[in-house]
Amino acid sequence: MQNQLIIPRRGFSSSEFEARVARAQRIMSAHGFDALLVSAPPNVRYFTGFDTQFWESPTRPWFVIVPLAGEPIAVIPEIGAPEMALTWMKDIRTWPAPVPEDDGLSLLKSTLDSLPKRFGRIGAEMGREMALRMPVSEFLRLREILGSPVEDGSPCLWEIRMVKTAAEIEHINYICQIASDAYEALPAQISIGESEREVARKLRIDIARRGADSTPFLPAISGPGGVQQIVCGPHDRILETGDILFIDTGSTFDGYFCDFDRNYAVGSVSDDAHRVHEALWLATEAGIKAAVPGAATDDVFRAMSKLIEDAGAIGNNVGRLGHGLGLQLTEPPSHRLGDSTVILENMVLTIEPGMEYAPGKMIVHEENIAITRDGARLLTKRAPRELPVIR
Structure with missing residues (x-):
């Protein structure tokens, strides 16, 4: 629900x-x-x-x-x-x-x-x-x-x-829902032939209209079958058939951030891109399931990395598979080997598996969760299992 x-x-x-x-x-x-x-x-x-x-x-x-x-x-x-x-x-x-x-x-x-x-x-x-x-x-x-x-x-x-109050989680949930709705509406507002910069402008306006206070972070990046990086942009590059469009947003409500991305197929994309997207969707599911009170951030990393490796990853320049979230876009802890932070009830975390599957072709997923005594509760609306298409 x-x-x-x-x-x-x-x-x-x-x-x-x-x-x-x-x-x-x-x-x-x-x-x-x-x-x-x-x-x-x-x-x-x-x-x-x-x-x-x-x-x-x-x-x-x-x-x-x-x-x-x-x-x-x-x-x-x-x-x-x-x-x-x-x-x-x-x-x-x-x-x-x-x-x-x-x-x-x-x-x-x-x-x-x-x-x-x-x-x-x-x-x-x-x-x-x-x-x-x-x-x-x-x-x-x-x-x-x-x-x-x-x-x-x-x-x-x-x-x-790192451990949030109920009121803090309510704030984060609200901005996550705003951004989720804007992501879902985006394909109907953009088309092949527009620039990354124009896409980002339209999304930023929609997020603001829906109730966000600001959007300090909104990289929109495109590339054939995947992207080279996920932190810089948008640029003036024009969307072309075969591209993956990656957009990440850190928007705020009353000081609190969301931080999650979405991927879109521009026209028809390669079978490999669909395969990697599916693998990352499943890795995200595994990360969400592993994020329970008493587990360590290392456990969450391992749950995702096994699936990513099996899918043929050749790299991941992000360096971790998720992090904390709140008054800042990124906060401790980090889902990486050696972080070893014990996950506690009322932490808010991102689940962020990503993989480079060919030189210069990377896809990344991300969702935001709150930790309850029974496990993770999604604050974002779950990304579609199949890539949404921009025509």
């Missing part, structure tokens, strides 16, 4: 953020941190609900401190205080940024130094798939002058964020 399209409430309640912080503080205690210092937009948004298009300006740094006990503290430029005050945040400390000679550093130091010290360590965004949104020189200076050492808090942050 397909999911019903119910528009989620925008934003989250104070109780949602209180629960996120309470869980985060339990995990912080296990990691031995007195506080987490975050500056990147996804982490700031996760703990506060604050969002702004002004992230596009790199001039001012923004900070949120999650202490081991009590509510988070925002240390932000004055320009953002009115909007931050509309969130659940109560402790908002500001400075008149930009002040390059001291752009919030002394205020940040005094705030961190004032926190109770149980472990004597502060965690920051220093590791895997994290980024500081402040000058590196300023961060190094902070480490020199702070009363507590600042260490890599990324494992702690990802342990917090």
